[in-house]
Amino acid sequence: MTTNDTSPAWPDQKPTALLVLADGTVLEGFGLGAEGSAVGEVCFNTAMTGYEEILTDPSYAGQLITFTFPHIGNVGANDEDIETVNMAATPGARGAILRASITEPSNYRASRHLDAWLAARGIIGLSGIDTRALTALIREKGMPNAVIAYNKNGVFDIDALKKEAAAWPGLVGMDLxxxxxxxxxxxxxxxxxxxxxxxxxxxxxxxxxxxxxxxxxxxxxxxxxxxxxxxxxxxxxxxxxxxxxxxxxxxxxxxxxxxxxxxxxxxxxxxxxxxxxxxxxxxxxxxxxxxxxxxxxxxxxxxxxxxxxxxxxxxxxxxxxxxxxxxxxxxxxxxxxxxxxxxxxxxxxxxxxxxxxxxxxxxxxxxxxxxxxxxxxxxxxxxxxxxxxxxxxxxx
CATH class of the missing domain: 3.40.50.880 (Class I glutamine amidotransferase (GATase) domain)
Structure with missing residues (x-):
């Protein structure tokens, strides 16, 4: 049996989000949460639960959080688990980096999908990258400065993002x-x-x-x-x-x-x-x-x-x-x-x-x-x- 269909069995998805490290490394993924870009220090968090508390912890100001646990967002988000007291202040974390895409919430306390919650709080998210490899890089070389960017159309000025990541001075000497x-x-x-x-x-x-x-x-x-x-x-x-x-x-x-x-x-x-x-x-x-x-x-x-x-x-x-x-x-x-x-x-x-x-x-x-x-x-x-x-x- 023959066919003239030459389309791929698994069509490629266009990346809609990037993580650009200060050394010029570019990691492609899929965006969620708020569109835009943010610069900060990339760290990794090993907790298996409590992502909403983590993302609203003011101690994370100036940082992009890589979650080592792959399934983040599965229980949705609610208004009771927020840790930030001053809701008018800049949110804790500037970005969230996930391994797997977010499924529909499956918890009786959930009031909204984590994607919508991130967007409402102005937090940029990225999924679909190898967070184990990124964690290993941080363990070897330390916490890098980076820019996280999300554009639904997948259009980015990568050179400008690289320059922004390289130019950010980092947290040393910074009063946040x-x-x-x-x-x-x-x-x-x-x-x-x-x-x-x-x-x-x-x-x-x-x-x-x-x-x-x-x-x-x-x-x-x-x-x-x-x-x-x-x-x-x-x-x-x-x-x-x-x-x-x-x-x-x-x-x-x-x-x-x-x-x-x-x-x-x-x-x-x-x-x-x-x-x-x-x-x-x-x-x-x-x-x-x-x-x-x-x-x-x-x-x-x-x-x-x-x-x-x-x-x-x-x-x-x-x-x-x-x-x-x-x-x-x-x-x-x-x-x-x-x-x-x-x-x-x-x-x-x-x-x-x-x-x-x-x-x-x-x-x-x-x-x-x-x-x-x-x-x-x-x-x-x-x-x-x-x-x-x-x-x-x-x-x-």
Whole structure:
């Protein structure tokens, strides 16, 4: 049997999205979410769940996220899992890089398809590339700068995209906190989500906590409220005098994006005064890094960073190993910490510092995200530890 049909059995699809690395490498894929282009640092995240929380984490500002888990978006998106508090601010991640195309959502909590949700938030997505190869490249060469671009017609000025990727200066020396911090002071009383009940409210607080917002996540605030805290959230550049004038029982230093040394230009002088005041203080992520700077340590850029929900950390105060959620590309250099600071946690992946505590003040911090959004929940005890510090301070 013969045929004159010469058309291919598997017609080629025209690429509608590109990832252009700073070294000129061009990866072709298929676009989703918002059309346009965005420049940032490419990292990879190893979490299997929680993509909506990850994409709305303000700590990801300035970054393009490669998901190592291939099936992202299958449970859709909703309005309850968003972590960004300041909805008027620039979204957390600038781009999302996926292996497989997104299927129709199959979860009772879904309110829309992830594609539509990305478009509404202005996040550019790309699917159909070998994310394993991209992850291997990052592990070998470090996190590259890149441009992600999506055009439904598949028309791109590749030379211009290469120049843009090569010209972007990168995150070192970049203060991104002004992009994500709140515009004004506000109060928070919402507690964590419960099955069949939704979110609750804290109406009988035991403590008043002032939270400095460097890009804070909703679930951090919920867990503080769960521990009996009335939370007042203040902007990143609020003075120590204004914070202490509120007579807080405790002060919380939030997560956030960018180079801690750059943010520290205005944050460290404030933190030194807060430490001197003796008010119990708890820091997470960027808050941890800037606390390290405030006590005299230094921070450094990491080769590939820590991004995922499966990072083992040793808690030296208990001798236990906890599995943690991480998102950071900078770390505190433990060799620079002064004698009055002890390391309380370290990564079992690379021995990098993951926690500190002052020996002479009720002050401590951790590098990872104990609010577990997305999970796991091994580290919720740290919020209880903070509450106990405040309780002891009030009794003194």
């Amino acid at each position: 906190v002004p992009m994500v911090t709140s515009a004004q002071r506000y109060d928070w009383d919402e507690t964590v989500w419960q099955w069949g009940k939704g979110f609750g409210h804290q109406d009988k607080p035991e403590f008043h906590v002032v939270a400095v917002d460097y890009g804070i996540k909703r679930n951090i605030l919920r867990l503080l409220a769960n521990e009996g805290c009335k939370v007042t959230v203040v902007t990143a550049k609020t003075s120590a005098e204004d914070i202490l004038a509120m007579k807080p029982d405790g002060i919380f230093l939030s997560n956030g994006p960018g180079d801690p040394a750059a943010t520290g230009e205005y944050a460290v002088p404030v933190l030194k005064k807060i430490i001197d005041s003796g008010v119990p203080t708890f820091g997470i992520c960027l808050g941890h890094q800037m606390l390290g700077l405030a006590v005299g340590g230094k921070t450094m850029k990491m080769h590939q960073g820590h991004h995922g929900a499966n990072h083992p950390v040793m808690d030296l105060t208990t001798g236990k190993v906890e599995i943690t959620s991480m998102n950071h590309g900078f770390a505190v250099d433990k060799t620079t910490l002064p004698d009055n600071v002890e390391q309380t946690h370290y990564s079992l992946f690379d021995n990098s510092n993951c926690g500190i505590a002052l020996k002479d003040k009720p002050v401590f911090s951790v590098q990872y995200h104990p609010e577990a959004s997305p999970g796991p929940r091994d580290s919720h005890y740290l919020f209880s530890r903070f509450a106990e510090l405040m309780r002891e301070h009030k009794r003194a």
